[in-house]
Amino acid sequence: MSSFRPRPADYALWATSGVGVAGLAAAALGSQALELALWLVLLGLIAAAGYALRRHRRRSRSEAAWRDALFERSGISLWREDWTPVGKAIMALKKGGVHDIQAYFAAHPEEARALRRQVMIKDVNAFTVEMMGARSKADFIGSLDRILPDSDQTFDQWLIAFGRGDAFYRSETHIVRPDGAHLDCLFTAALPSSLEGFKDILVTALDITDYKALQASLVSAQTEAARASRITTVGALTASIAHEVNTPVASILANVQAALRWLRRAEPNLPEAEQALDRAVADAARTSQVIGRTRDFLSASPPSPQPVDLAETARIAAILIDRELRLHDTSIHLDAESGLPRVMADPIQMQQVLVNLMLNAVQAMREQPAPRDVTVTVRSDATAVTVSVADGGPGVPPAVRPRLFEPFASSKADGMGIGLAICRTSVEAAGGRIWLDEGQAPGATFHVSLPVATADQTFNP
Missing domain, CATH: 3.30.565.10 (Histidine kinase-like ATPase, C-terminal domain)
Known part of the structure; x- marks a missing residue:
């Protein structure tokens, strides 16, 4: 025999029926019957409300379990952080008439460091533990200051984004793993619009260490290629000049050698030596012209x-x-x-x-x-x-x-x-x-x- 479980509609039907019965009883039996009928209506409404509350709680627990499962099983690093002290500080500054948050914390860096120590990491997902090479979540729970190195420049940017009232924050930074190694990460978060929202800020982190290393390698390769190109260009320039001047220089050498032979004879032949030197001078002039024209050619001169x-x-x-x-x-x-x-x-x-x-x-x-x-x-x-x-x-x-x-x-x-x-x-x-x-x-x-x-x-x- 199956058990009977009333539904919300049943409670509502009883309550509605109770109201109808109360009306009939009041007409036939008087005020005592009316009081009894009203009690029945009240009991029906209380039962319906209790059922609805229990169903809402079950649904809330189900949604919370679903969110927790999504948080844990996500293939990206997720952090839950409490920034309440920061929210209070920003609101106090703005209430006090400070609207240039960037200038304020630039003039008061110790206050920014103090706030950073008060930001608390409440939870991280399993992917974060794996990405950071940690033993467990316990390595992260606590102050954000433990994982951000002193060289970090992004915390001030968080403060500025809060001060501007930005809806989202994105930044690139490097964080310290438990083993002391540094990771380059890309962070993003939805920023709260009320103090209550600062209690639970969800931050996503993407490890871009390998990407940065690859980019550095590409830049190095491009630099080396540019250097090789410059060397090739210089080589081509040198080869061009050598190619163009080799012939007239060789002619100069031949004419000078001929002039020396004429002069070194037992009876020097001065006319022949003079002609050879004249040819050498003409060749030298042509060499100068070749060099000038080659320079103009390589410099794209008209x-x-x-x-x-x-x-x-x-x-x-x-x-x-x-x-x-x-x-x-x-x-x-x-x-x-x-x-x-x-x-x-x-x-x-x-x-x-x-x-x-x-x-x-x-x-x-x-x-x-x-x-x-x-x-x-x-x-x-x-x-x-x-x-x-x-x-x-x-x-x-x-x-x-x-x-x-x-x-x-x-x-x-x-x-x-x-x-x-x-x-x-x-x-x-x-x-x-x-x-x-x-x-x-x-x-x-x-x-x-x-x-x-x-x-x-x-x-x-």
Whole structure:
């Protein structure tokens, strides 16, 4: 036989019925019956209220148990703290007319330290115990001052946030583990709006120690990469200058050595020595121009275009590499049309472009059997003048061709990969283009094409 348990509705029904019975009894039996009926109504209401109170208590206990379970089982560090002394102090200061909380505690740091010692940690969850490497919650219960190092700067920010009436507080700080190790943590909390709320502030903490270490490693790697980039840039600059001045300096050396030989003969040949020294002086002047133009080029200074005769420029370039030609037993054959139109370009840059191309052609054939010939042709049409430099060497490997004009790309074992990159920049700065014949074998042919100067450009009053 099942037991009967009245429901709240039953109590309410009895109370309502009691009121109805009381009315009927009062009409039929008089005041004594009415008093009895009212007592029945009162008993029914008391029973209903008692049932509702017991149900509310059970629900409250259930909700509290649920909150406790959520607190303990959360996968993030949770702290319950009592900040009541801080709340009282802030309210007292504001009541006393102090509204700049930051300035006040900056002038009274000992008061801030005293308040920090009064903030109490009431509870932490299991995840906090694990994160902090502690034995139990007992390692944390007590003053907040125990886990915040003297170097902590965030407590004052808490005080300022309370003083401003902020709804939330977020900050990054480091705390001391029971074993003495420091953890970098990100804290956040909902801030109370009344003194009662200061009794139980829930604080979440996220361990970001590994993240900070990773960020530090990335910064270190970026710093090292920047340093390596600077070293590479300096290396490229040095290589560029060395590449550009090597040929005229070598020519200076050859002419000075020739002058010394003429002077040291039993009967010195002064005219020949004088000519050699004149050539050395001219080479030195060209070296100075090369250095100046290279500096302007690397500093992105605008070039100084003027009408240039590419045939004459090719002849000068061939003279400048005379020592390399003799060293490698190579001949240059210049084939230029007569009456070539001029182009607008920087003459020194164009001279260096052709010197680079001719030197590359000479060096490409140094392992070839004699005779070794470099052919330089200069042709024009209605819109452009084109200089072609051809050699009979092994050619450019297919793997190198796509990046041949990029910095540090070279088909030579001892090449720096700077010359052709500089050539392309110089030629394109003059509005022209440079390219390599595709699939030519044997040898390689480089072409430089520059637009013909207009009448207005060549006119020089």
